Structure formats: structure tokens, C-alpha cells
Amino acid sequence: MLLRHVLALLLLIVSPLILIGWFGTATLARQQQQQRDQLQELFAGRLRDLSSNLRPIAQRYETDLGDQLREAKRDLNRLAELRRSTPIVRSVLLVDRDGRLIYPRKPVVDATSETLWYAALSELARGRPIGEPDEALGLNSDSRSLPSIKGSIPRTRILQLSKTSSSNTASNTLTNTGTRWQSWFHEDGLQLVLWLPRSDQTATGVVLERGRWMADLVEALPASSSDKSGRYELRDSTDRTVYRWGDSSETIAPIQPLATVRMEAPWNGWRLIYTPSTDASPGWLADGTVPLLATLLALATTLLLLGAYVMTTIRRQMALAQQRVSFASHVSHELRTPLTNIRLYAELAKRDLDSETTSSSDKPNQRGRLLERLDVIEEESQRLSRLVTGVLDMVSGKGKLRPTIEAPDQIIRRVVESFAPAFESLEIKTNLKLNANEAIPIDTDVIELVLVNLLSNVEKYAASGKRATLTSAQTATLITIDVIDEGPGITKSEAKRIFEPFERLDDSLSAPAGTGLGLAIARNAARRHGGELMWVPSERGSHFRFTLQPVPFTEHRPSASQTKRP
Incomplete structure (x- = not known):
């Protein structure tokens, strides 16, 4: 078979496979990505629900501590009592309008830890959020202790000032109670500061005890999960795991998280993460891959069989045509031999008969030669008959x-x-x-x-x-x-x-x-x-x-x- 015929058949087989494989792979990848997106959205919704469950903790802090700050006003004794009587409070701050720290006072004893802590609080005081008085926001406040809104700083100015902070300040967020949260990174991680700004640009605030509010967070999160198909984690801004529940096996460590949700203020930068036990990315044996491979394999087999059939048929037809030509030439040659002998010996027999009529001197010898030649004619005729009969029997299959x-x-x-x-x-x-x-x-x-x-x-x-x-x-x-x-x-x-x-x-x-x-x-x-x-x-x-x-x-x-x- 010519090379171009083989190439044409291969092209006939390979081209549909390439097109169907590409289309099937693209469709399968799109379906698998849609499934992954749906699964990701499902677990992201679960994480958002968990984040919403943590919001009441911050609201409780805002309400309780905000009320106590309002009651204490600028009274240093009451502020000190607030520090002693409230376990969640680590430090109480009073800042004048120039950003100087009035309370707590500078430590008298030269203790390294106290000195460093006071220096950090001083830096925090200079970066305090400055905002409108409580009444201007329509929030709960003590109207008798605060001046009128008239003459207050414009809101645009307040927003600009609120963005100015020290290098240790991450962000500050206005709450529904007129207080402001400030994320402060110090020592071993995130520190939460709740401020109550005043209209005269002074402010009071509290630094929450990190261990306390972290314990409240963990208590509000589930202790375990009935869903053993993955792991839930609470991670801080440095990507350290604060709390974990769900699947406790270590086999999912190298798997990429499926869903991530950033927590609301005041835990800015913290994340809730879900990681499945098994890789959710589409694998080569994902749903739909096996049917696609089976379809391609069946189609490839069909096309290969069709191509083999076409090639075999063409070769058979070409071989048959060649056999017919060869048959005609060879059979004509085989038939020519006995026919030549029959014709030759018939002419010799005729010559012997002619000589017998003209001369009677050697009749016994002439008769013997004549019989021999007739025997040859008979044998060649039988040979020719057998050859023709055999060919006909072979072609017809009957005899x-x-x-x-x-x-x-x-x-x-x-x-x-x-x-x-x-x-x-x-x-x-x-x-x-x-x-x-x-x-x-x-x-x-x-x-x-x-x-x-x-x-x-x-x-x-x-x-x-x-x-x-x-x-x-x-x-x-x-x-x-x-x-x-x-x-x-x-x-x-x-x-x-x-x-x-x-x-x-x-x-x-x-x-x-x-x-x-x-x-x-x-x-x-x-x-x-x-x-x-x-x-x-x-x-x-x-x-x-x-x-x-x-x-x-x-x-x-x-x-x-x-x-x-x-």
C-alpha cells in the first residue's frame, strides 16, 4: 500500500480523537471547576457563619467596657478601679488632646518590662483614633458630660486624623457604641485596644488582656465537628494556628485550603480556614474522567478497527487484482504447454498417416510411432482436462x-x-x-x-x-x-x-x-x-x-x- 494511503488513514483516525479529546477535556475541566467553586462557596458560607458567631464577643466588650469608660470619665481613681476590678482589662489609658499619656503614670521602679510597656503605651497614645463625640454619631453616650456638636472637627478631618497612627497600629474601627477598636501589634501578636474618643480630642481606652479574649474566642468556636472530611482552623495575622477542630489527622497538611474567610473587626487580619482531608482539585480520575477516557478508548478502538478493515480490504482488493493478472498469465502459460504438445503430436501423427498411404515398406514401425504419438496426445489432453477441471473446481468450490x-x-x-x-x-x-x-x-x-x-x-x-x-x-x-x-x-x-x-x-x-x-x-x-x-x-x-x-x-x-x- 502506498505511503500516502497509510498517512491518510492515520489522519482519519487521529484527527477525530484529538478534537473529541480536546473538547471533552475542556468540558470536563469546566465542570470540575464549577463543582470546586460550588464546594468552596459552601464551606466559605460555613466560615462566615462562624465569624458572625464571634461578633457578639466584641459587642459585649464594646457595651460593658464602653459604659465603664463613660462612667469613669477622666477620674484617675475610677480608671484605676476599672483596671483592678475587670479581668479582661490589662491597662487603662487616659490621653490628653496633645497625645500625651496621662494615665498610667511612668513607672518609678526601673523595671525593664514595665519601662518597655509604658513606652509602648506612650506610642499607642500618640496614634489614638480621633473622632467626633458620641452624640454626633447618634450613639449612646452621656450628653451631660460632653459638649455640643457645634464647633466640632469636620468628619473628613476626623477620618484623616484617624488614619494617622504609629508603626505599631494596624487599624481602627468605629463601633455602634461610639467606641473605636484599634488593632495593635505588640509582644507576641495582636493586642486589642478599645478607645472612647472625646469631643475635646482627649480619649480614654483599655488594652484587653490577650489571653482572656483569645479564650473567649476559642470558647465560642465549636469544640469538635461532625464533619470529618476536613479541618477548620483559626489563624492569626502571622499565619499561626490559634485553634483547630475537625479532622485531626496529619495527612492533609500538604493540601491547599479550600475556603478562607477574613474575620471582622477587631480581629482584622485573622482568618478562618477550611482544609479538606483529600485534595479537592480535579484529578485525572475525577468524576467524569473515567467515562471520557472510556469514550475515547471506545472511539479509538472503533476507528482503529475501521482503519484496519479499510486497509485490509484495500490490500485484499489489490492482492486479488494482482492475483487475477498473475492467474491469467500463469494459467495461459500452463495451458499453452499441453496445447503445444497436442498440436505437435497431432501434426506428427498426420505426417505418419500420410507417409503410410504413400509407402508400405515400413508399416510396423510407422504404426508403432503413430500409436506412441496418439498416446502422447491422449495424455496431454487428459493433463489439460485435469488442469482446467481443477481450476474450475477451485474457483467454484464444487466438483x-x-x-x-x-x-x-x-x-x-x-x-x-x-x-x-x-x-x-x-x-x-x-x-x-x-x-x-x-x-x-x-x-x-x-x-x-x-x-x-x-x-x-x-x-x-x-x-x-x-x-x-x-x-x-x-x-x-x-x-x-x-x-x-x-x-x-x-x-x-x-x-x-x-x-x-x-x-x-x-x-x-x-x-x-x-x-x-x-x-x-x-x-x-x-x-x-x-x-x-x-x-x-x-x-x-x-x-x-x-x-x-x-x-x-x-x-x-x-x-x-x-x-x-x-
Whole structure:
């Protein structure tokens, strides 16, 4: 087959696979991403609900501590009492309008920790949020202790001032109670400061005890989760895990979080995170991948089978066309040989008859030559008839048996005698071991056709062995004939092809002439007679076995020996 035909078939197979694979992969990836987005939104909603559950803690701080700051006003004693009586309060702050820290006072004892803490509070005081008085925001406040809104700083100015902070200040957030949260990073992490700004730019505030409000957070979060498919975590702004619940296994550590929600003020920068136990990213065996692969595999198999069928059909058609051409040339050559002989010997016989009418001096010799030439004409006619009949039988697959009563050994000897001159010229000795002498109803033409083909192959291909052995055996239901030579022999791989029509092991110019039909015709004839023609493995030469069964019949034609001319 031409290379361009093979490439066209490969293109026919590969192109649909590439297009369908690309479309299926894109569709599958889109579906998997949609599923992941839906799953992510589901767990993000759960995390938002958890974050909302933490908001009441901050609101409680705002309400309780804001009221206490309002009641204490600028009274240092009351502020000190607030510090002593409230466990959640770590420090109470009072800042004047210039940002100087009035309370707590600078420590007298030169303690490193106290000095550092006071310095940090001083820096925090300078970065305090400055805002409008409580009344201007419509919030709960003590109107008797605060001046009027008139003359207050404009809101834009307040917002600008609220953004000014020290390097330790993360953010500040206005609450519904007029207080302001300020995120302050100090020591080991986030510190929460609740401020109550005044209209005169002074402010009071409290620094919450970190351990207390973290304990309140953990208490408000679930102690465990019925969902064992993943892990929930509360992480601070430095990405350290503060609290964890859910799946406690360590196998999910390298898996990327599926959903993340940032917490509301005052815990700015803190996050609630959900990490699944198994990777939620679409894998190559995710839902839909197996059906897609199965579909592609089925389509590929179908296209491959279709391509193989097309290629096989084309090759078969091309081989059949070549066989027909070869058949016509070879058969014409094979038919030409017996026809030439018939024509030649017919002309010689005619010449002998003409000479017999003109001269009567050598009548016995002329009569003998005439009979010999007529015998050759008869033999070549029978050979031509067998060849034509065999070809027709092979093409049609049908053939009618014409049985006669004759012993198989008698037929074998007659065929061997016809090859005697050719074998003698090639110095091939014939060894006969015959044990089928009982006359039975058989088709002599079938036996002769098979034996002629086998002995002809010995003459053409095994003459170098100088020996041919024929054996026969007979039972009530089967006759077996073996033809064995000592020539080059046939290999097992070649034996699979020798019975195929038009199959020749040697197609070289120096090879003996032939059509490659002989063994195919012979096997069909043997099978038509209820037997078989097979190749038998042997250590030396070639060994063919021919079997046939007697034919039951009521009428038969005379045997060949009975019709032979006297």
C-alpha cells in the first residue's frame, strides 16, 4: 500500500480523537471547576457563619467596657478601679488632646518590662483614633458630660486624623457604641485596644488582656465537628494556628485550603480556614474522567478497527487484482504447454498417416510411432482436462465425483510410470511401499490429480535429493498415501502458505515455471473426496500425506485399466 494511503488513514483516525479529546477535556475541566467553586462557596458560607458567631464577643466588650469608660470619665481613681476590678482589662489609658499619656503614670521602679510597656503605651497614645463625640454619631453616650456638636472637627478631618497612627497600629474601627477598636501589634501578636474618643480630642481606652479574649474566642468556636472530611482552623495575622477542630489527622497538611474567610473587626487580619482531608482539585480520575477516557478508548478502538478493515480490504482488493493478472498469465502459460504438445503430436501423427498411404515398406514401425504419438496426445489432453477441471473446481468450490472400482496401488503405479522418463533423466530413484491393493469405489481422476501435483513438485524442486518414496495404507474407511522426497524441504513458516492459491515460495526468474495453484487444487480435490492433503514435518526433505475415503455409489464408470487401448 502506498505511503500516502497509510498517512491518510492515520489522519482519519487521529484527527477525530484529538478534537473529541480536546473538547471533552475542556468540558470536563469546566465542570470540575464549577463543582470546586460550588464546594468552596459552601464551606466559605460555613466560615462566615462562624465569624458572625464571634461578633457578639466584641459587642459585649464594646457595651460593658464602653459604659465603664463613660462612667469613669477622666477620674484617675475610677480608671484605676476599672483596671483592678475587670479581668479582661490589662491597662487603662487616659490621653490628653496633645497625645500625651496621662494615665498610667511612668513607672518609678526601673523595671525593664514595665519601662518597655509604658513606652509602648506612650506610642499607642500618640496614634489614638480621633473622632467626633458620641452624640454626633447618634450613639449612646452621656450628653451631660460632653459638649455640643457645634464647633466640632469636620468628619473628613476626623477620618484623616484617624488614619494617622504609629508603626505599631494596624487599624481602627468605629463601633455602634461610639467606641473605636484599634488593632495593635505588640509582644507576641495582636493586642486589642478599645478607645472612647472625646469631643475635646482627649480619649480614654483599655488594652484587653490577650489571653482572656483569645479564650473567649476559642470558647465560642465549636469544640469538635461532625464533619470529618476536613479541618477548620483559626489563624492569626502571622499565619499561626490559634485553634483547630475537625479532622485531626496529619495527612492533609500538604493540601491547599479550600475556603478562607477574613474575620471582622477587631480581629482584622485573622482568618478562618477550611482544609479538606483529600485534595479537592480535579484529578485525572475525577468524576467524569473515567467515562471520557472510556469514550475515547471506545472511539479509538472503533476507528482503529475501521482503519484496519479499510486497509485490509484495500490490500485484499489489490492482492486479488494482482492475483487475477498473475492467474491469467500463469494459467495461459500452463495451458499453452499441453496445447503445444497436442498440436505437435497431432501434426506428427498426420505426417505418419500420410507417409503410410504413400509407402508400405515400413508399416510396423510407422504404426508403432503413430500409436506412441496418439498416446502422447491422449495424455496431454487428459493433463489439460485435469488442469482446467481443477481450476474450475477451485474457483467454484464444487466438483462432482465419478467413482470407479479400482485398487489405489494400481493408480499410484500408473502415475509413477508416467513420470519414469522425467525421473530417469534427473536420476531420481523411486521407492514404492504400497499396501493398498483392495479395489474400492474411488475417483481415479482425483487420486491422479493429487499424485501428479506432488510428483511434479518433486521433479521441479526436490530433484537434488535423488529419491522419492511413496507409501500407501488401506483400511475399510480410509486410504492413506505418503509422498516423501529428500530435497531442500519446507520450513514451518513456509508450510502455512504453500496451500494458498497463487502462493509460490520462490518467485525469482530462475525458479521453475508454475502458477502456485497446484497444491491448492490438489487439497480441494482431496477434500472433495472426503480426505485431506497435509504437510507433515520431517527432519529431511518434504513429506506430504494424502488421505481419502471410499465413495459409496450404485453405478460406476469403467476403470482406466479397462478403457486402455489394446
